[in-house]
Amino acid sequence: MAGIAAWGAYAPRLRLSRKAVTEANAWVAPNLKAKGKGERSMANWDEDALTMAVEAARDALGPDDDRSHIDSLYFASTTAPFADRLNAGIVSAALTLEKSIAASDVTGSQRCGLTALGQALAAGGTALVAVGEHRKARVASVQELDFGDGAAAFVVTGGPGAAELLGRGSVTDDFVDHFRGDDGGFDYYWEERWIRDEGIVKLVPPAIRRALEVAGLSPSDVDHFCFPSTFAGMAATLARAIGIRSEAVRDNLAAVMGEAGCAHGPIMLAHALEEATAGEIILVAQFGQGAEALAFRATGAGRRPARGVSGALADRKEETNYLKFLAFNGLVEWDKGMRAEKDNKTALTTLYRNEDMILGLVGGRCRETGVVQFPRTRISVAPNNPAVDTQEPYKFAERRASLLSYSADYLTFSMAPPNHYGMVVFDGGGRIMMDITDVAPGDVETGLPVRMVFRIKEIDEKRGFVRYFWKAAPDRAAIASQAVQAAE
Amino acid sequence: MPQGIRDKVAILGMGCSKFGERWDAGPDDLMVEAYLEAMQDAGVEPTQLDAAWFSTHIDEIGSGKGGTPLSIALRLPNIAVTRVENFCASGSEAFRGAVYAVAAGAADIALAVGVEKLKDTGYGGLPVANPGTLNPQVMPNGSAPGNFAQLASAYRAKHGVSKDDLKRAIAHVSVKSHANGAKNPKAHLRKPITAEQALNAPLIAEPLGLFDCCGVSDGAAAAIVTTPEIARSLGKHDLVTVKALQLSVSNGYESQYNGWDGSHFHTARIAAGKAYKEAGIERPREQISMMEVHDCFSITELVTMEDLFISPEGQGWRDVLNGFYDADGGVPCQIDGGLKCFGHPIGASGLRMLYEMYLQLQGRAGERQLSNPVFGMTHNLGGAPASNVCSVAIIGQEGA
Numbered sequence: 001m002a003g004i005a006a007w008g009a010y011a012p013r014l015r016l017s018r019k020a021v022t023e024a025n026a027w028v029a030p031n032l033k034a035k036g037k038g039e040r041s042m043a044n045w046d047e048d049a050l051t052m053a054v055e056a057a058r059d060a061l062g063p064d065d066d067r068s069h070i071d072s073l074y075f076a077s078t079t080a081p082f083a084d085r086l087n088a089g090i091v092s093a094a095l096t097l098e099k100s101i102a103a104s105d106v107t108g109s110q111r112c113g114l115t116a117l118g119q120a121l122a123a124g125g126t127a128l129v130a131v132g133e134h135r136k137a138r139v140a141s142v143q144e145l146d147f148g149d150g151a152a153a154f155v156v157t158g159g160p161g162a163a164e165l166l167g168r169g170s171v172t173d174d175f176v177d178h179f180r181g182d183d184g185g186f187d188y189y190w191e192e193r194w195i196r197d198e199g200i201v202k203l204v205p206p207a208i209r210r211a212l213e214v215a216g217l218s219p220s221d222v223d224h225f226c227f228p229s230t231f232a233g234m235a236a237t238l239a240r241a242i243g244i245r246s247e248a249v250r251d252n253l254a255a256v257m258g259e260a261g262c263a264h265g266p267i268m269l270a271h272a273l274e275e276a277t278a279g280e281i282i283l284v285a286q287f288g289q290g291a292e293a294l295a296f297r298a299t300g301a302g303r304r305p306a307r308g309v310s311g312a313l314a315d316r317k318e319e320t321n322y323l324k325f326l327a328f329n330g331l332v333e334w335d336k337g338m339r340a341e342k343d344n345k346t347a348l349t350t351l352y353r354n355e356d357m358i359l360g361l362v363g364g365r366c367r368e369t370g371v372v373q374f375p376r377t378r379i380s381v382a383p384n385n386p387a388v389d390t391q392e393p394y395k396f397a398e399r400r401a402s403l404l405s406y407s408a409d410y411l412t413f414s415m416a417p418p419n420h421y422g423m424v425v426f427d428g429g430g431r432i433m434m435d436i437t438d439v440a441p442g443d444v445e446t447g448l449p450v451r452m453v454f455r456i457k458e459i460d461e462k463r464g465f466v467r468y469f470w471k472a473a474p475d476r477a478a479i480a481s482q483a484v485q486a487a488e
Numbered sequence: 489m490p491q492g493i494r495d496k497v498a499i500l501g502m503g504c505s506k507f508g509e510r511w512d513a514g515p516d517d518l519m520v521e522a523y524l525e526a527m528q529d530a531g532v533e534p535t536q537l538d539a540a541w542f543s544t545h546i547d548e549i550g551s552g553k554g555g556t557p558l559s560i561a562l563r564l565p566n567i568a569v570t571r572v573e574n575f576c577a578s579g580s581e582a583f584r585g586a587v588y589a590v591a592a593g594a595a596d597i598a599l600a601v602g603v604e605k606l607k608d609t610g611y612g613g614l615p616v617a618n619p620g621t622l623n624p625q626v627m628p629n630g631s632a633p634g635n636f637a638q639l640a641s642a643y644r645a646k647h648g649v650s651k652d653d654l655k656r657a658i659a660h661v662s663v664k665s666h667a668n669g670a671k672n673p674k675a676h677l678r679k680p681i682t683a684e685q686a687l688n689a690p691l692i693a694e695p696l697g698l699f700d701c702c703g704v705s706d707g708a709a710a711a712i713v714t715t716p717e718i719a720r721s722l723g724k725h726d727l728v729t730v731k732a733l734q735l736s737v738s739n740g741y742e743s744q745y746n747g748w749d750g751s752h753f754h755t756a757r758i759a760a761g762k763a764y765k766e767a768g769i770e771r772p773r774e775q776i777s778m779m780e781v782h783d784c785f786s787i788t789e790l791v792t793m794e795d796l797f798i799s800p801e802g803q804g805w806r807d808v809l810n811g812f813y814d815a816d817g818g819v820p821c822q823i824d825g826g827l828k829c830f831g832h833p834i835g836a837s838g839l840r841m842l843y844e845m846y847l848q849l850q851g852r853a854g855e856r857q858l859s860n861p862v863f864g865m866t867h868n869l870g871g872a873p874a875s876n877v878c879s880v881a882i883i884g885q886e887g888a
Contacts, residue, residue: 404642405639406641410693411693419629419634447645469626
């Protein structure tokens with residue numbers, strides 16, 4: 001029976017204080033004041049559904065950059081950057097997966113993350129399922145407070161792995177609780193009471209019952225019930241209706257990250273996998289034009305992620321500047337200055353010719369001298385040994401690195417000024433002058449341990465193109481372990 | 489080992505426009521201003537010019553590509569005009585082309601003109617350059633100050649200098665240049681500043697504040713060169729001759745190989761070493777009378793003092809704070825105000841540096857005149873610390 005061999009998760013580091021939002025909007029939406037509690041995850045300006053999915057996938061895959069065992073890839077999101085360009089193709093290039101893999105984008109509903117996982121489990125083989133979501137919401141809306149940004153990923157194999165699939169149930173019904181047209185704008189919602197009573201309560205239980213029936217389980221066997229909903233007590237109501245024990249209902253993380261759309265069921269599943277003991281039954285379901293439900297048995301085996309949901313949630317920085325959130329999400333017209341007027345047209349020929357360099361952060365290693373460099377070139381950079389045509393591909397993305405030099409630049413245009421960048425020197429050789437992200441003035445110093453993160457490089461608003469590349473971010477795990485060593 | 493250029497070519501005349509925010513002048517006007525002064529100084533007619541070299545960096549907003557902008561502006565008699573571009577060291581390239589043509593015997597008299605019209609962008613700082621198709625997909629979204637500011641972080645790390653000490657040292661670099669520039673009627677910025685002003689100015693790129701950055705200016709400069717024999721036949725005496733012309737260009741070592749420490753200019757050390765050898769200078773700290781270096785940013789000037797082997801490595805900041813490079817110091821540096829205050833019209837800057845050295849060697853520097861200079865050195869850098877072109881030139885009294 002197929003199962004989940006490994007999992008990973010990602011939440012952006014910034015956590016927007018809901019109180020900051022409700023206070024700013026109290027003049028127009030005093031009714032939302034009661035929701036001004038806790039925080040929601042907030043993507044940095046250079047993060048989107050795809051970059052977050054890549055980070056979750058790296059968490060699931062681990063630091064070994066030989067990923068040739070993956071033979072298919074599913075990227076699921078309702079907020080993928082491209083409507084017609086295989087988003088999974090970008091994920092694949094970023095993760096340096098083999099060119100021979102099958103890849104698909106799964107989208108169109110809040111349940112699409114679990115649908116992708118269900119399809120991958122049903123298809124057989126070794127698949128990577130990466131789900132990311134970054135939804136926009138109108139200023140002063142309920143969604144603005146309820147939503148969060150995040151991602152989860154799973155490596156699916158033919159064996160039981162960390163969690164064996166026991167059953168799957170699906171319901172498909174065109175119940176339109178909300179929709180978003182193809183204008184890339186905002187969700188349009190119908191009345192909450194109708195969604196709850198006529199939608200969730202009637203359409204989700206049949207999917208769950210079907211999954212349990214296939215698994216040969218009764219509802220009371222469920223130890224971890226994962227059901228995301230922004231409606232208070234919704235999962236508990238469903239559990240009661242189905243006969244799942246109330247103590248099995250899992251925290252939906254609303255207080256600490258909000259709801260990450262189609263990624264949220266997968267995130268709750270990943271969280272359950274982190275906490276489940278061997279033999280426990282996990283049931284995950286998500287609503288969306290019907291429902292998708294999957295039942296697993298945790299095995300206690302498999303590969304645990306370095307970060308996972310708990311690690312991602314622990315790595316947080318409170319953001320109380322609501323205007324920054326609006327600017328990052330394109331919800332205010334702000335004066336970017338003349339330096340932002342440069343044309344960000346991307347030469348697609350150049351992008352493709354340098355695909356592994358740009359999307360995969362692949363450089364070169366000289367077969368004769370072992371000298372590592374970025375980018376890969378016909379003539380080696382090694383001083384006194386300019387060997388010709390000796391370079392083989394060398395992956396930098398998972399290498400540890402530190403900063404040789406840096407500056408915080410207030411002159412150049414940046415979506416989050418000052419723009420930090422510097423010379424990053426890699427353990428094992430090679431160096432790249434690159435942007436540094438997820439930092440504030442004072443965070444950066446020479447010698448800072450950094451890790452590579454896949455991010456948006458530029459957005460070409462004129463043509464609707466998003467350019468991706470890698471950036472350096474503080475390696476907070478390495479920094480923490482340095483601090484521990486220093487203390488000893 | 490090549491023979492080198494020492495004493496083979498003399499400077500017949502030089503000119504330099506007023507630098508600054510020349511709202512009144514386009515690139516043609518600036519070129520004409522520098523050219524007419526140089527021609528008058530040289531005492532030659534346009535028909536005596538055999539060839540010209542023309543340097544400008546940013547063609548998009550400036551004078552345009554090719555040799556025609558110069559030929560048309562100056563109405564040159566259909567002679568060869570070669571446009572050269574080597575980032576901020578373009579002016580030195582124009583000079584090099586003209587000098588080499590004379591040394592080769594291909595021209596008896598050659599002209600070099602550099603110009604840049606920067607103040608037609610609508611914003612402060614250098615124009616955003618056209619980066620090509622690959623660089624913007626991988627390079628940081630940076631600026632000149634952000635690239636050069638990184639020297640400071642690496643210099644501190646390497647030499648254990650505190651943030652405060654280095655900030656004070658680079659502040660003094662600018663205070664000194666403002667004091668010098670105040671005495672230069674052609675300079676862009678002519679107000680002296682205090683260390684407090686420099687230290688408290690708004691940050692441009694950490695740790696560089698506003699006064700750590702050079703002026704962004706419009707301007708042009710020109711040189712006319714010939715052989716010492718022809719110069720004498722034209723009635724010139726006490727000639728200023730070219731002693732050394734060196735250019736070192738990065739090959740990716742700094743930016744791609746884990747060797748360079750980020751605190752200095754790899755190319756500057758190579759170019760300086762070769763220039764001293766070409767000029768026959770063995771003890772630069774004692775023998776160099778004065779310098780114009782590429783002080784695009786205060787930190788650049790500070791580390792350059794070490795790269796040119798004037799200050800011992802790691803001690804440049806102390807020499808700066810001790811006033812060694814002040815107008816009355818051991819080796820006066822930026823006596824005309826430097827890029828900092830004279831200004832930095834990119835394509836003209838290398839020639840502007842030579843202009844000041846030439847005036848000083850001829851005793852014509854007015855209020856700024858130093859006593860009996862023998863060797864003047866210029867250091868003209870283009871690019872960024874991790875990838876650049878570095879020109880080092882030495883001119884001096886003939887026979888010295």
